Amino acid sequence: MKYEAISAGALDESQTIGTPSTNNSLKMQLRRAERWNRTRAFLLVVPLLLFVGVTFIMPIMDMLHRSIHDPLIVDHLPKTVAALESWDRQQIPEDTTYAVLAQELVSLHKQRDLAKVAGRLNTEFSGMRSLLSKSARGLARLNAGAGLESAADTREAMIRIDARWSDIQPWAAIKNLNSRYTLSYYLAALDMHYDVSGDISAQPERRQIYKALLIKTFAMSALITVLCLLLGYPLAHLLATLPESRSNLLMIMVLLPFWTSLLVRTTSWIVLLQTEGVINDVLISIGLISERIRMVHNLFGTVIAMTHILLPFMVLPLYSVMKNISPSYMRAARSLGAKPAYAFIHIYLPQTLPGIGAGAILTFILSIGFYITPALVGGRSGQMISNFIAYHMQTSLNWGLAAALGGILLGMVLLLYFVYNRLIGINSLKVG
Structure with missing residues (x-):
């Protein structure tokens, strides 16, 4: 009887644990199921990969090939x-x-x-x-x-x-x-x-044209980025600290330019900034100037119009970061005796660096590739390198030189991404 009980207990234990062949079979089924899940996920992404490859990667590769291919x-x-x-x-x-x-x-x-x-x-x-x-x-x-x-x-x-x-x-x-x-x-x-x-x-x-134009393009882009940061930082802070009902209303005002055509916004600035435009009329009527100022078809008009158009791209990343910063940090610093300026510089500002970096890189990269606004508002002195790329593509038909200019811009953008990744990190990029 004792032997039969021991045998029955051993049989129950073997049924519970399972034989090695059974365990291997379960592992194989599990691996097969995981492999199928990964394959299915990849197949779902294939259309997107093909779209990106055909519309983004292949044109860039063709551009880089044209920049060195001259048979x-x-x-x-x-x-x-x-x-x-x-x-x-x-x-x-x-x-x-x-x-x-x-x-x-x-x-x-x-x-x-x-x-x-x-x-x-x-x-x-x-x-x-x-x-x-x-x-x-x-x-x-x-x-x-x-x-x-x-x-x-x-x-x-x-x-x-x-x-x-x-x-x-x-x-x-x-x-x-x-x-x-x-x-x-x-x-x-x-x-x-x-x-x-x-x-x-x-x-x-x-015959030296392009080097000075490249320097001018990057200098203008840097200036526009700084102006967007100076204007967008307090606006984003206001959006993050106001009650939700008021901040939502202001956010609609920030996003409103996205619902208007870029061409409409650009031509509106021409109307405002031209010699016989609204701004000159107002300045003369209030007595600030005696002669009309030329504010369009030059570098000044390009900077003003591009700053207005690119400002939301700075505000949104800053707002997304500031919204997640707890106000208790500043209150704790103030309670420990820190002055407002010291608390802002050492407590609040470092926490907003990811938003500053994301907004700056977005604004800078978008500004160096702007074409319509410099062409319409900038005139001869306010044009950027993108306007000359379009000229060589459409008028002179020197596609090799246009591709080389585009390749240089691409290299500068990649270098900017590399510097941003080393200083802040791409993983901390937040855009809204």
């Missing part, structure tokens, strides 16, 4: 590029190189592809457009009359057509573009270029 000269002047491969840049090339270039220029002239090649080379060396066009027409007439019999004759004919072919600069411009991938667009975006010897040097002062 035009290699594709249209392959024999000339090959002939210049061993050229030492010390003296004019050999006669055979002249003959090869003449043959390809005449061919491009007949195929009506010379304009593209001449335009690209003209960005490297001023005057190449007229030089190539003039030379192609002259060589085509000589070939029609069978006036060229040797490479030496071709060289002499090209120099007679235009004396610049006796200089090494046109040849150096062609050799500088002897690769499908080049940094010439980025150099141009920084007001530099490859010189006659193939070294990197600064552009002539009269």
Whole structure:
């Protein structure tokens, strides 16, 4: 009887604990269920990933590729590029190189592809457009009359057509573009270029545009960010400390610009700031000024309009942080003898740093990419780098330079994110 009782107890215990094979089976089923849950979650996110990839990542990758990909000269002047491969840049090339270039220029002239090649080379060396066009027409007439019999004759004919072919600069411009991938667009975006010897040097002062424009863009963005912070910080503090009924009403006033078209807000500032506008009329009527002030189509108008448009992007992150700060901290500091200014600087302000950082980075990044407001309100002196990117995309059709300028802006934004992550941390980013 005792043996049977012990056996029955052991059987019940084995049924309760389970055999090793049963435990392994349960673990496998659990892992399978978890794997299926992860797969299902990933499949639900796939449409969003595809959308982001097609509309965001792929255009950026295409832009970065265009900024370094420049196959035009290699594709249209392959024999000339090959002939210049061993050229030492010390003296004019050999006669055979002249003959090869003449043959390809005449061919491009007949195929009506010379304009593209001449335009690209003209960005490297001023005057190449007229030089190539003039030379192609002259060589085509000589070939029609069978006036060229040797490479030496071709060289002499090209120099007679235009004396610049006796200089090494046109040849150096062609050799500088002897690769499908080049940094010439980025150099141009920084007001530099490859010189006659193939070294990197600064552009002539009269052709330096983009470096000063980039500095101006970042300086304007920094100024607008500071102005938004100075105006938005007390407003966000007021929203966070007022009773909920009043703060909600003020929050509607802050969000009201989001419900109005950007174009409408921009043109409204033109009406307000123009010489015959409302602000000038008011200032003259109250006697503060005797002559009308020009406040539009300049840098001042751009800063004012952009500060108004970007102010909510500073207020919302600050409000989201300030709303979660308990007022008991300030009361405790005051009860311990701290003065209001000391308590604010050492107690309240450090707790709002995540909101300051989030608002500053949002405002700064949005401002460096603004296009419509500087174009309408800024005029010539108030334009930013984004306006020149649009010019090269739509008017000059120099997409490589536009992509290089965009790549520089992208690099600066990534650097800003890196600095923000090191100082404050991306995980503390709060936008509302």
